[in-house]
Amino acid sequence: MEIIRADGHCPTPEVGAAVTIGAYDGVHLGHRAVIAEVRRRASEQGLRSAVVTFDRHPAMVVRPESAPRLLTDLDQKLELLASTGVDVTLVVTFDEARATESAEDFVAEVIVGCLAAEDVVVGEDFHFGHGRRGNVDLLAELGRDAGFTVEGLGLRSAADVGAGPAAEPAGPEEKVSSTAIRAALVEGEIERATALLGRTHEVRGLVTPGDERGRELGFPTANVAVPGEILLPADGIYAGWFVRADGTVLPTAVNLGRRPTFYEQAHASLLEAHVLDFDGDLYGERVAVRFVRRLHGEVKYPSIEALVEGIARDVDETRRVLDL
Numbered sequence: 001m002e003i004i005r006a007d008g009h010c011p012t013p014e015v016g017a018a019v020t021i022g023a024y025d026g027v028h029l030g031h032r033a034v035i036a037e038v039r040r041r042a043s044e045q046g047l048r049s050a051v052v053t054f055d056r057h058p059a060m061v062v063r064p065e066s067a068p069r070l071l072t073d074l075d076q077k078l079e080l081l082a083s084t085g086v087d088v089t090l091v092v093t094f095d096e097a098r099a100t101e102s103a104e105d106f107v108a109e110v111i112v113g114c115l116a117a118e119d120v121v122v123g124e125d126f127h128f129g130h131g132r133r134g135n136v137d138l139l140a141e142l143g144r145d146a147g148f149t150v151e152g153l154g155l156r157s158a159a160d161v162g163a164g165p166a167a168e169p170a171g172p173e174e175k176v177s178s179t180a181i182r183a184a185l186v187e188g189e190i191e192r193a194t195a196l197l198g199r200t201h202e203v204r205g206l207v208t209p210g211d212e213r214g215r216e217l218g219f220p221t222a223n224v225a226v227p228g229e230i231l232l233p234a235d236g237i238y239a240g241w242f243v244r245a246d247g248t249v250l251p252t253a254v255n256l257g258r259r260p261t262f263y264e265q266a267h268a269s270l271l272e273a274h275v276l277d278f279d280g281d282l283y284g285e286r287v288a289v290r291f292v293r294r295l296h297g298e299v300k301y302p303s304i305e306a307l308v309e310g311i312a313r314d315v316d317e318t319r320r321v322l323d324l
């Protein structure tokens with residue numbers, strides 16, 4: 001996949017493109033359905049297939065006070081987009097100037113100027129440009145002058161993307177969206193998020209020193225510092241996978257929370273991963289944690305012995321969940 005950065009000017013394309021546009025946070029199964037349609041249309045018409053997305057979520061600039069936490073950072077998003085088989089991703093710098101740009105200028109500069117779009121495919125609820133004034137109808141109108149067609153796709157539901165019963169409790173009619181997946185994660189409904197994403201939710205960060213208590217307890221943990229703009233699921237104990245910098249994937253029992261056994265009121269949740277059957281130094285390593293199942297909420301154990309027994313049960317349960 002070719003990656004083009006649009007922060008002013010870009011090379012004039014030699015071939016036209018079938019294009020889709022959006023935040024694409026999470027690259028979920030709804031997004032994948034749109035991209036599959038873009039690829040199908042591109043190959044039918046001898047065009048390149050392209051995704052236009054942003055270097056940060058537009059809400060971070062437009063309404064920072066209520067911007068959502070993200071399912072993916074830019075690196076992850078680009079990796080996931082590459083895995084769809086799309087030919088090009090155009091990463092648009094979303095700054096103040098971009099936020100106040102008119103829909104007309106955005107289309108002229110990016111969609112036509114950078115990609116020579118001939119066919120644009122978006123979800124029917126798509127909005128763009130200053131004040132979210134641009135919609136599918138406006139895009140189609142601009143396309144008539146600029147020489148591209150526009151298709152507004154019906155939004156895919158959980159049933160459409162084959163999410164199955166795991167997408168409950170919202171039900172098969174629920175539209176797949178980044179917002180719905182964020183809500184599932186915040187509720188600790190990991191299987192539902194997985195069903196809508198088509199993969200497990202993965203967060204990335206550096207392993208930082210903790211207070212070494214875990215080792216004393218017999219369960220050393222890697223403290224993973226996840227950037228504040230990334231969405232962590234509900235506090236609790238999880239079975240999951242731990243991905244090392246070299247790509248090795250290891251089973252892990254995760255504590256995401258405030259450790260009430262030790263602290264009356266910790267000010268923030270910590271992500272601590274006990275990597276099963278592993279003994280080694282992880283400090284400073286850039287790792288990923290994938291959440292498979294929430295086992296239970298955090299417990300304020302009455303003693304250290306009870307905590308150690310509790311963690312041992314969590315580790316056993318993690319082995320069962322991961323089929324080890």
Ligand SMILES: Cc1cc2nc3c(=O)[nH]c(=O)nc-3n(C[C@H](O)[C@H](O)[C@H](O)COP(=O)(O)O)c2cc1C
Nearest residue numbers: 210211212213214253255259260261274298299314
């Ligand atoms: C699988 C697992 C489950 C845990 N469950 C709890 C819990 O329910 N309540 C709690 O207070 N701490 C829990 N802990 C957190 C331990 O208290 C924590 O690992 C210990 O404080 C070590 O902290 P440190 O990394 O700062 O050294 C759990 C840890 C792991 C690995």
Ligand SMILES: Nc1ncnc2c1ncn2[C@@H]1O[C@H](COP(=O)(O)OP(=O)(O)OP(=O)(O)O)[C@@H](O)[C@H]1O
Nearest residue numbers: 022023024025030122123126155156176177178179
């Ligand atoms: N379930 C879906 N079915 C079809 N198209 C979709 C679906 N979800 C998103 N799209 C389309 O994919 C593109 C990217 O959308 P965007 O990233 O805004 O998705 P979203 O998941 O709806 O996000 P949010 O929940 O934040 O609104 C847009 O053209 C959008 O209309």
